[in-house]
Amino acid sequence: xxxxxxxxxxxxxxxxxxxxxxxxxxxSTLLRILATLLKPSVGxxxxxxxxxxxxxxxxxxxxxxxxxxxxxxxxELTLIENLTFVARLAGAxxxxxxxxxxxxxxxxxxxxxxDHSSHGMQRRVEFARVLLTQPDLLLLDExxxxxxxxxxxLVEAAVGDVKKRGGGAVxxxxxxxxxxxxxxxxxxxxxxxxxxxxxxx
Amino acid sequence: MRVxxxxxxxxEIARKDLLVEGRAGEALYITIPFGAVALMxxxxxxxxxxxxxxxxxxxxxxxxSLLFGMLVAFxxxxxxxxxxxxxxxxxxxxxxxxxxxRAATSTLLLVVFEIVLxxxxxxxxxxxxxxxxxxxxxxxxxxxxxLALVGTLAGSxxxxxxxxxxxxxxxxAPLSMPLLLGSAQVVEALKQEQSILLWITLLATMNLALAxxxxxxxxxxxxxxx
Numbered sequence: 081x082x083x084x085x086x087x088x089x090x091x092x093x094x095x096x097x098x099x100x101x102x103x104x105x106x107x108s109t110l111l112r113i114l115a116t117l118l119k120p121s122v123g124x125x126x127x128x129x130x131x132x133x134x135x136x137x138x139x140x141x142x143x144x145x146x147x148x149x150x151x152x153x154x155x156e157l158t159l160i161e162n163l164t165f166v167a168r169l170a171g172a173x174x175x176x177x178x179x180x181x182x183x184x185x186x187x188x189x190x191x192x193x194x195d196h197s198s199h200g201m202q203r204r205v206e207f208a209r210v211l212l213t214q215p216d217l218l219l220l221d222e223x224x225x226x227x228x229x230x231x232x233x234l235v236e237a238a239v240g241d242v243k244k245r246g247g248g249a250v251x252x253x254x255x256x257x258x259x260x261x262x263x264x265x266x267x268x269x270x271x272x273x274x275x276x277x278x279x280x281x
Numbered sequence: 282m283r284v285x286x287x288x289x290x291x292x293e294i295a296r297k298d299l300l301v302e303g304r305a306g307e308a309l310y311i312t313i314p315f316g317a318v319a320l321m322x323x324x325x326x327x328x329x330x331x332x333x334x335x336x337x338x339x340x341x342x343x344x345x346s347l348l349f350g351m352l353v354a355f356x357x358x359x360x361x362x363x364x365x366x367x368x369x370x371x372x373x374x375x376x377x378x379x380x381x382x383r384a385a386t387s388t389l390l391l392v393v394f395e396i397v398l399x400x401x402x403x404x405x406x407x408x409x410x411x412x413x414x415x416x417x418x419x420x421x422x423x424x425x426x427x428l429a430l431v432g433t434l435a436g437s438x439x440x441x442x443x444x445x446x447x448x449x450x451x452x453x454a455p456l457s458m459p460l461l462l463g464s465a466q467v468v469e470a471l472k473q474e475q476s477i478l479l480w481i482t483l484l485a486t487m488n489l490a491l492a493x494x495x496x497x498x499x500x501x502x503x504x505x506x507x
Contacts, residue, residue: 117367142373152368154297156304168293169372193304213372 082121083109084272091217091248096239098259098280099252101269107252108148110269111219114250115146128217142170145215147223151202155195159186159205162194163212170213180208184234199226207234216247223251224258236262287378294374294382298359299389308353308390316349316394317401324405331407338406339468342398346391346424347461353394354387354432355449360440376499380433384495387429395421413471416481420467423484427460430491437499441506459487 083106091097091114101107112118113125119132128143130136153162163177181190184204194202203226210218223235239249239262252269253259260266260280268275302308323341324334361369369379399421402408411417435452439445463483470477 115367115371117370138373141371144371146367146371148364148367150362150364152362152364154301154365156301157297161300165293165297166368166372169290169369169374 082272084113084120087123087272087274089267089274091250093246093248094243095265096243096249096251096263098256098263098266099250099269099274100254100256100259100266101252102254105269106272107254107269108221111146111148111221111250111252114217115144115219116141117146143216144219145210145213145217146219146221147203147206147210148221149225151194151199151206153194153202153205156193158191158193159197159201160190162205163208166209167212172212176212177208180211181205183211184208185230200228200231203227204231204234207231207238210238211241214245215242216245218242218247218249220249220251222253222255224253224255232258287375287381290374290378291382291385294379295385295389298383298386302356302359302386302390305357307356309393312349312352312356313394313397316345317397319349320345320398320401321405334406335408338402338408339411340465341406342402343424343461343464343468346395346398347428347457350391350394350425350428351432351450351453351457353390354428355436355453359383359387359433359436360445363441366440370503376437376503377496379503380437380495380499383436384426384429384433384492387432388426391425391429392422395425411468411471412474413477416467416471416477419481420464420484423481423488424460424464427484427488427491428457430488430495431456431460434491434495434498437495437502440502456491459483463487 087110089097089110099107099110109118113120113132114127116127116132116137119125125132127137128140130140154165157165160177160181163181164174166172167174167177178190181187184207186201186204186208189197189201192201194205197205218238220235220239224232227234239251242249251259251263256266264280266278266280268278320341323337327334327337431453432449435449435456438452439448442448463480466480467477467484470480
């Protein structure tokens with residue numbers, strides 16, 4: 081049974097798109113297609129100039145960051161070890177990992193193991209990763225979930241940073257209130273169908 | 282942004298896996314001691330027939346290495362969760378580098394496993410001095426790397442499957458047989474003071490074939506597991 085039907089979506093550089101829909105409407109599936117982690121069973125998807133399934137997608141992937149429901153951290157590693165590992169793989173320089181953790185307010189918790197850290201702290205590490213890797217396409221799934229008020233500013237900062245560099249961002253949520261101030265365009269997704277484009281001020 | 286080269290990525294994966302394993306202790310503190318205990322239980326079952334123990338000692342060592350080595354090779358700490366896999370993919374990590382890094386970690390752990398098991402075997406089974414025993418160091422290294430490659434390859438094949446825990450041993454067991462056969466035959470040939478070239482070649486060929494298959498299939502296996 082298809083999760084998405086007839087989705088036609090274009091995201092231009094510098095654009096921040098919000099996708100609103102109830103649970104099970106296909107938001108996360110759409111986000112995973114945009115992250116090139118899923119290939120649509122029919123139709124085509126092109127991300128950062130590379131068609132999903134083509135060999136060019138490997139280069140495009142390095143320019144994408146996806147922040148999903150569960151942080152991609154290794155529980156046995158400390159927060160700084162998690163970030164340093166990412167920095168080394170991304171060729172981003174390990175000294176920037178320290179700075180990124182400071183910027184998200186975790187400077188004092190660097191040596192804490194990820195599995196001994198709260199969900200909110202783990203989410204902050206994900207934002208530190210975004211600062212570190214500087215993606216051109218930022219994909220946020222329920223970005224505000226599990227974040228306290230202070231940490232919610234990180235969503236705004238991360239989106240603003242990508243936008244400033246000419247990249248794009250897609251935010252999906254079933255609670256649009258906190259997301260709407262950040263986006264230029266919204267779409268309503270219901271039953272796997274995009275219902276309409278709405279320009280925001 | 283510059284992305285680390287193949288060997289750099291493999292090194293980072295291996296380093297991370299070793300750190301995770303060192304803290305989780307799944308292989309070091311659970312599987313390895315239990316393997317040593319298994320080796321201790323066999324003399325209790327056989328009795329105090331010293332010549333028999335000396336005769337079966339090397340074989341028991343290899344069988345325990347193989348069976349418990351499988352557990353080391355596909356330990357949980359060698360399997361990333363879906364969010365971790367996705368992160369590695371979006372960081373542009375080469376699946377082949379992941380394969381190499383992971384196999385290197387398993388090889389190292391298996392070598393540690395063998396180092397623990399060798400004195401236990403000598404102490405309990407007293408197999409006597411085997412002529413040309415330094416060759417066994419090479420054999421144990423090839424057994425460790427072969428098992429690590431089989432386990433990592435099986436882990437790649439079954440990644441994302443719900444039946445992973447059931448299917449992986451079924452894949453690993455038959456693929457490991459040539460490694461067991463080759464290692465056992467080297468021990469026998471050394472005891473008989475015969476040529477070991479054929480069996481060393483078998484072990485080396487198995488290692489090479491598994492490494493090539495693992496590297497070549499890493500990307501298609503990863504893409505198909507989504």
